[in-house]
Amino acid sequence: MAEERVMASPLLTREARDLVELASTEETVSELLRRGLDWLTRITRFDLATLFLLREQRLVAVAARGPLANAKVRGHVLELSEFPMVRQALETRRARAFTEEDHSGEGDPFDGVLDLPPGHSCMVVPLCAGERRYGVLTLDRAECETYPQSVVELVEVYGQLLAAALQTAEQKAAFERLHHQDHEHAKLLEAQLGGDSEGILETSLSPVMRELARRARQVAETDTPVLLLGETGTGKERLARALHRWSARADQPFVTINCAAIPAGLLESELFGHVKGAFTGATKDRAGRFQMAHGGTLLLDEVGELPVELQAKLLRALQEKSFEPVGSDRTVRADVRLLAATHVDLQQAISQRRFREDLYYRLSVFPLRLPPLRERLEDLPQLCTFLLEEQARRTGRRGMRVTAEGLARLAAYEWPGNLRELANVLERATILSRGPELGPEAFDLPASVLAAPPPTPARAVKSEPVPTLAAVQREHILRVLALTQGRIYGSGGAAQLLGLKPSTLQSRMKKLGIARQEHFIIEGPT
Numbered sequence: 001m002a003e004e005r006v007m008a009s010p011l012l013t014r015e016a017r018d019l020v021e022l023a024s025t026e027e028t029v030s031e032l033l034r035r036g037l038d039w040l041t042r043i044t045r046f047d048l049a050t051l052f053l054l055r056e057q058r059l060v061a062v063a064a065r066g067p068l069a070n071a072k073v074r075g076h077v078l079e080l081s082e083f084p085m086v087r088q089a090l091e092t093r094r095a096r097a098f099t100e101e102d103h104s105g106e107g108d109p110f111d112g113v114l115d116l117p118p119g120h121s122c123m124v125v126p127l128c129a130g131e132r133r134y135g136v137l138t139l140d141r142a143e144c145e146t147y148p149q150s151v152v153e154l155v156e157v158y159g160q161l162l163a164a165a166l167q168t169a170e171q172k173a174a175f176e177r178l179h180h181q182d183h184e185h186a187k188l189l190e191a192q193l194g195g196d197s198e199g200i201l202e203t204s205l206s207p208v209m210r211e212l213a214r215r216a217r218q219v220a221e222t223d224t225p226v227l228l229l230g231e232t233g234t235g236k237e238r239l240a241r242a243l244h245r246w247s248a249r250a251d252q253p254f255v256t257i258n259c260a261a262i263p264a265g266l267l268e269s270e271l272f273g274h275v276k277g278a279f280t281g282a283t284k285d286r287a288g289r290f291q292m293a294h295g296g297t298l299l300l301d302e303v304g305e306l307p308v309e310l311q312a313k314l315l316r317a318l319q320e321k322s323f324e325p326v327g328s329d330r331t332v333r334a335d336v337r338l339l340a341a342t343h344v345d346l347q348q349a350i351s352q353r354r355f356r357e358d359l360y361y362r363l364s365v366f367p368l369r370l371p372p373l374r375e376r377l378e379d380l381p382q383l384c385t386f387l388l389e390e391q392a393r394r395t396g397r398r399g400m401r402v403t404a405e406g407l408a409r410l411a412a413y414e415w416p417g418n419l420r421e422l423a424n425v426l427e428r429a430t431i432l433s434r435g436p437e438l439g440p441e442a443f444d445l446p447a448s449v450l451a452a453p454p455p456t457p458a459r460a461v462k463s464e465p466v467p468t469l470a471a472v473q474r475e476h477i478l479r480v481l482a483l484t485q486g487r488i489y490g491s492g493g494a495a496q497l498l499g500l501k502p503s504t505l506q507s508r509m510k511k512l513g514i515a516r517q518e519h520f521i522i523e524g525p526t
Helices: 002-025 029-040 084-092 100-106 149-194 197-202 207-220 236-246 264-272 308-320 346-351 357-363 377-395 404-411 418-432 469-483 494-498 502-512
Strands: 048-055 058-065 077-079 096-098 121-129 132-141 226-229 254-258 297-301 337-342 366-369
Touching: 029 048, 029 058, 029 149, 084 096, 084 121, 084 132, 096 149, 121 149, 132 149, 197 207, 197 236, 197 377, 207 236, 207 366, 226 236, 236 254, 236 297, 236 337, 264 308, 308 357, 346 357, 377 404, 377 418, 377 469, 404 469, 404 494, 469 494, 469 502, 494 502
Parallel strands: 226 337, 226 366, 254 297, 297 337
Antiparallel strands: 048 058, 048 132, 058 077, 096 121, 121 132
16 A cells, blocks of 8 residues: 555646646536546556535436446435435545444445445545535445555545546636627627628619629638728628628627727727836736737728828738737737728828828728619618618617608708718607608708808809709609609509609600610509
8 A cells, every 4th residue: 555655646746737637628527527537546446436426415426437337336326314424524525434334324325236345445535626515536445444544635635636627627617608608698789789781781672782792792701801992871880790790700709990089199009909008007908909809800990090100010910910019029919800991082092191002902902892872772761671670779669660752752862971871860750750650751851962162253163064954853753763663653653752643754754765765664553
C-alpha cells in the first residue's frame, strides 16, 4: 500500500489539471464521469468503482468500472434513509473505509446485486464542491481487508477534484444555455427591428426590385464587400439585414454603426475599441464594433461621412482583417463581412479629396443601388401593408389598412424621403385615425415637394418649359394605372380612384395616346 501511495501522489496534480480541462471541453457530464472513473485506476486498485449522483433523497448509479461492473450495478439505486452511514459520509463530506462491523447493522449497499464476501474492502467518497453535494463514489474489492487511511485520504482528494470538475461542467452547460437564450433573444429583437426585409424585397412587383433581390441573394452567399447606394430612406439598412440573413453568417452578430452620428474624435474608438487610459474617460477596456461583429456582419452606414484620417485605418482592417484598439500596440484580429451604405456620391467625394479612392474600390466590389419610392409605386400597396404590420407591434393599432382612395393620394406624392417618409406618414395617420381605414383625408402631405424658387428676372435666367395640361393629365393617369396594375373597372380600379366613369377614362386614355403607347391589361366587368 505504501508503494501505491507513492505512485499515486505525483499523479494528483496532473489529475487536477486534466479533470478541469476535461470539464471545460467535454460536451456531456456522462463522458466526464466515464473518463473520471478510468483515471481512478491510476490512484488505487478496485474491482468495482461506482459513481452515484444525488437525486432528491436517492443515490442513482450513473457509471461503473472494474471486473464486477455489470448492467445491474449501473442501474442500482440507494435510498439514503436505508443507509445512514452513507448519508453521514455525504453530510460530513468525509470519505471513510467500511469494515465488516459497519455493514452488520444496515447491510452492504450492493446486497442483492453482487455476491461480495463479508469483510470485503469498501470505501465511500463524497462528491462535494462549494454548497453542492453531487453524490458519492464507492470503491469495492473482493479481498477481505480494509482500505488504509492514507489511501482513503488520497481518494477523498480525488473525489473533491471530480466534484469540482462536475461543478465546472454544470456551470459551462448553464452558461451555454444562457448564451443560446440570449442569442435567440437577439435574433428576435433583430427581426423586430429589421422587419420583414426579405418579404419586401422578394415579393416586389417592380422588375428593378426583383432583379435587385436576385443579385443580393447571389452575393449574400459570399464574403464579398457590398456597397449599398441610394437616396436617403430607400431601405439600405433593410437590404443589409436581408443580406446578413441570407448569408452563412446568419446565426452570428449583425452590428451597425452610423458614421455620421458619432463625433469624429470618438469614431475610431467606436470602430476599433480602446484600452483603459487611452484617453480621458477611458476607465476600462472596451471592444469596438469590429470585435462585436466577429464572425458576423458589420454595416458601416453613411460611410461617405467617415473622416479622411480614419479611412486609412479602415482600409487596413479590411485588407488584413486586423487592427489595434486606441491606445494599444496589440494587434486584434476580427473575421467580419463588411457592408457599407451611403447616399453620398462617392465619385464626387473622391474628386473633392473627401474620400480615398483605394477605399472606394475596396468597398464597391459589388454595388447595389436601391431605386427611390417614386420609381416603384407599384409596390405602394404592399409596402403600406408591411409597414402597418410592423408599426402595429409598437403602436398597438392592429388591423389598419389604406383604402383605394388613400393609396391614390399617396401615389400622387413624390416621396423625397422614400420608405422612411412613408413609414412616418403612415404612423402619424394611424395615431390620428379613429377607425381602421386610412382614407385620403388621413394623410397630411405637403402640397409640393420642393419649395418654390425665388423669382428671377426673365433676362437673367432662361425659364424652364411649362408642361401642358394634357401632359400633366397623362402622367397622372399613368401613375394611377401603375398603382392598379392596369385595372380600370371595379372597386379600387383606376376609374374609381380618378373619380371618372370607366368609359370616360378609356376615352381620355385614347385621346392622350396611352392605349397606343402603354401596355396595360385593361380589365372590364365580368
